Amino acid sequence: MSDTFPAEDDAPLIELDRASVVRDGVTVLHDVSLRIPLGRHTAILGPNGCGKSSFVKLINRELYPLARGDGPPPARVFGHGRWNIAQLRTRLGLVSADLHGDLAQLRGLDVEDTVLSGLWGSFGVPDHLRVTDTDRARMHAALATMDALALLHRRLATLSAGEARRVLIARALMHRPQALLLDEPTTGLDVASRHRFLQLLRTIAQAGTTLVLVTHHLEEIVPEVRHVVLLRDGRVFAQGSAEAMLTSARMSALFGMALRVVRDGGFFGVVAAG
Numbered sequence: 001m002s003d004t005f006p007a008e009d010d011a012p013l014i015e016l017d018r019a020s021v022v023r024d025g026v027t028v029l030h031d032v033s034l035r036i037p038l039g040r041h042t043a044i045l046g047p048n049g050c051g052k053s054s055f056v057k058l059i060n061r062e063l064y065p066l067a068r069g070d071g072p073p074p075a076r077v078f079g080h081g082r083w084n085i086a087q088l089r090t091r092l093g094l095v096s097a098d099l100h101g102d103l104a105q106l107r108g109l110d111v112e113d114t115v116l117s118g119l120w121g122s123f124g125v126p127d128h129l130r131v132t133d134t135d136r137a138r139m140h141a142a143l144a145t146m147d148a149l150a151l152l153h154r155r156l157a158t159l160s161a162g163e164a165r166r167v168l169i170a171r172a173l174m175h176r177p178q179a180l181l182l183d184e185p186t187t188g189l190d191v192a193s194r195h196r197f198l199q200l201l202r203t204i205a206q207a208g209t210t211l212v213l214v215t216h217h218l219e220e221i222v223p224e225v226r227h228v229v230l231l232r233d234g235r236v237f238a239q240g241s242a243e244a245m246l247t248s249a250r251m252s253a254l255f256g257m258a259l260r261v262v263r264d265g266g267f268f269g270v271v272a273a274g
C-alpha cells in the first residue's frame, strides 16, 4: 500500500482540545483535553462506564466530537481533524475486542490472511489483490515478533484469547505503525498468558512503537508507560506521571472504593484496602 497518513509538522499523535461526544442524546465525553505526543507511551485508565470505549471510537472515527464553530477541530490525530481510517492504520494500529469479534465471525479466515489483511484494513485478503513476497515476509516477521508464527495455518476463530490477541497485534504491525492503540489488551487472558503478552508489548515499546493503552486494569500498565490519563464520568479526572497518578489515594477516588496500590518491579497492582 503506497498511501501513508501525512504528518503535519511535529503534530502530536492524539490531541483532544475540550472534545465532547454525544451518543444517542447522552454526553459520554465532556470537554476532554489531552495530548499524546509520539514517543510518549500512555495509559488511559478508568472504571467501567468512564468513557474509554467512546474515546477509542472517537479516534477510530466511529464517533465524532461536537463541532465548535471556528478554531481548530477538537479532536486531532497527527494534526488532522479528519482522517481516512485506512490511511491512519499505516501510522496508528488498533487492536480491540470489537475487531476480534468482527474477524472471528469469518469462520474460514486463517491466521495468514488475518495478518496480511492488515495491509488493506480488510477482513481477509480481497480476491483482486496480489500478495507479494515482501508482504509475506512482513507477515512472517510480524507473527514472529508476537511469538505466533506457529499459528500461521490455524483458523482465527479456533484460537484461544491469548493466541488471538497476539495475532491481531501482528496484523496491526503489518504497516510498521508508529503507534498502537490497544483497547483492554489483556482482558480474558490467564495470568501466564497475560505476563507473556505484556512482555511482548514491552519489546514493541522498547523498539520505538508508541503504546496507547486504554484499560481499567492497572496491571496492564507496563513499565515503559510513564504517562497516565485518568478518566471518570466522561471527564479527565487527572493526568500526569505514572508515579503521581497511580497512588492509593487517587485510585480510591477514581474507582470509588478504598484501594491500596502495590508495586512490583516496574508494574503496578491494586488490592482492596482494609
Ligand SMILES: Nc1ncnc2c1ncn2[C@@H]1O[C@H](COP(=O)(O)OP(=O)(O)OP(=O)(O)O)[C@@H](O)[C@H]1O
Pocket (backbone or CB within 6 Å): 023, 024, 025, 026, 027, 028, 046, 047, 048, 049, 050, 051, 052, 053, 054, 055, 216
Ligand atoms: N449509545 C449510548 N447511549 C447512551 N449512553 C451511552 C451510549 N453508549 C455509551 N453510553 C454511556 O456512556 C458512558 C461511557 O460508555 P463507554 O462505553 O465509553 O465506557 P467504558 O469506559 O468503555 O466502559 P467499560 O469499561 O464498561 O467498557 C457509559 O455510562 C455508557 O452507559
